[in-house]
Amino acid sequence: MTMSSGREIASLQTRRYDLDWLRIGAFGLLILYHIGMFFVSWDWHVKSAHAGPGDPLGLQPLMLLTSPWRLALLFLIAGCATRFMADRLDRATMLKSRSQRLLLPLVFGMLVIVPPQTYYEIVEKLGFQDGWLAFYVNYIAFHDGWRPGGRPLIVPTWNHLWFVAYLWVYSMMVILLRPMLLSTPVRRIAGWLADRLNGTALLLAPPLLITAIRLWLRPLFGETHALVDDWYLHAVYLPLFLFGYGIAKADAVWSAIERLRWVALGMAMLCYGGLVWFMLEGNPALTPWRSLLWAFDLWAWILMLLGFARRLLAFDHPARGYLTQAVFPFYILHQTVIVVAGHHLTGLALPAWAEGMILVPVTLLACWLGYEVIRRIGWLRPWFGLANGPTLVPSFNINILYRS
Numbered sequence: 418m419t420m421s422s423g424r425e426i427a428s429l430q431t432r433r434y435d436l437d438w439l440r441i442g443a444f445g446l447l448i449l450y451h452i453g454m455f456f457v458s459w460d461w462h463v464k465s466a467h468a469g470p471g472d473p474l475g476l477q478p479l480m481l482l483t484s485p486w487r488l489a490l491l492f493l494i495a496g497c498a499t500r501f502m503a504d505r506l507d508r509a510t511m512l513k514s515r516s517q518r519l520l521l522p523l524v525f526g527m528l529v530i531v532p533p534q535t536y537y538e539i540v541e542k543l544g545f546q547d548g549w550l551a552f553y554v555n556y557i558a559f560h561d562g563w564r565p566g567g568r569p570l571i572v573p574t575w576n577h578l579w580f581v582a583y584l585w586v587y588s589m590m591v592i593l594l595r596p597m598l599l600s601t602p603v604r605r606i607a608g609w610l611a612d613r614l615n616g617t618a619l620l621l622a623p624p625l626l627i628t629a630i631r632l633w634l635r636p637l638f639g640e641t642h643a644l645v646d647d648w649y650l651h652a653v654y655l656p657l658f659l660f661g662y663g664i665a666k667a668d669a670v671w672s673a674i675e676r677l678r679w680v681a682l683g684m685a686m687l688c689y690g691g692l693v694w695f696m697l698e699g700n701p702a703l704t705p706w707r708s709l710l711w712a713f714d715l716w717a718w719i720l721m722l723l724g725f726a727r728r729l730l731a732f733d734h735p736a737r738g739y740l741t742q743a744v745f746p747f748y749i750l751h752q753t754v755i756v757v758a759g760h761h762l763t764g765l766a767l768p769a770w771a772e773g774m775i776l777v778p779v780t781l782l783a784c785w786l787g788y789e790v791i792r793r794i795g796w797l798r799p800w801f802g803l804a805n806g807p808t809l810v811p812s813f814n815i816n817i818l819y820r821s
Contacts, residue, residue, distance in 0.1 A: 496661025
């Protein structure tokens with residue numbers, strides 16, 4: 418699926434700085450979202466003492482602003498990046514590169530980074546008191562006796578790193594299917610689609626498809642993040658990944674996305690307002706309409722962000738280089754930092770605002786310090802998704818945020 422044509426321009430064959438900025442921003446929002454999960458009433462690994470039924474802190478409408486589209490955008494951008502990589506590397510090199518970049522952090526994360534999340538979860542939810550060593554021996558031995566809320570905790574687990582596992586699988590699919598994707602019939606079909614993905618079709622067709630998927634598959638499979646049985650999320654995220662792969666160099670599609678940015682912005686605002694109303698209303702009979710609005714919200718925000726980023730963020734900056742390198746280690750580290758820090762904050766009996774004022778900077782500072790250590794230790798870099806070897810970007814200096 419390669420929606421490129423003769424209308425590709427040279428600027429689209431170089432690094433897409435706008436997509437770099439969007440990726441950085443989406444991962445930043447993901448970190449803030451997971452901090453919010455500590456406070457809201459939705460189920461999570463550990464909870465603030467101030468969390469409870471009815472969202473007493475009033476954060477859920479704010480978190481709903483990004484929850485439909487944040488990961489969908491990341492999968493689409495990952496598809497674009499995979500296309501650029503596939504055009505530069507042969508299949509064997511790409512397979513090795515993607516596996517090293519994704520599988521090493523996934524395995525390391527499951528064995529080293531993620532376990533504290535499960536430990537503090539069973540401490541809080543099950544009153545586990547046998548200590549870390551007893552926990553870890555059971556964790557790596559596939560223990561099946563921990564059942565908070567009646568549901569078994571599958572260990573070892575990848576928790577927030579499920580995104581990495583899915584991305585590796587989708588990347589392998591593209592690598593293996595690369596000869597077919599380059600075949601003349603597929604390229605002709607893709608070119609035909611690219612020529613027609615403009616205006617109304619680009620604005621309406623994807624969310625209508627996502628609506629059908631959500632209404633059909635979500636009631637059957639839910640959202641498991643377990644890879645092998647997560648058919649609903651695969652049906653949403655894999656097409657978005659392939660769509661990103663297909664349009665990466667299709668200038669006609671990107672031009673259409675840019676033209677639609679203001680329309681998409683208006684649609685995004687209306688959809689978000691509607692979703693907040695549905696959440697506050699809480700009427701199960703409205704679920705089909707909520708699914709329709711959810712899908713249009715997802716797509717409107719993605720179109721709007723892609724369009725404005727292409728218009729406004731197609732530039733380089735010293736901060737981009739630093740943050741592009743840092744964002745994956747930040748992602749790997751952040752949720753464990755939130756869980757550990759949040760658990761210990763609860764014991765201090767602070768007011769909610771004080772917990773938040775502490776948890777946000779502690780999370781960002783711990784991730785930054787972790788990255789600064791990781792990037793300087795050659796053997797540690799690959800376990801956090803960084804290329805092995807010397808530091809690739811200059812040390813962080815606040816001045817890089819202001820240099821042009």
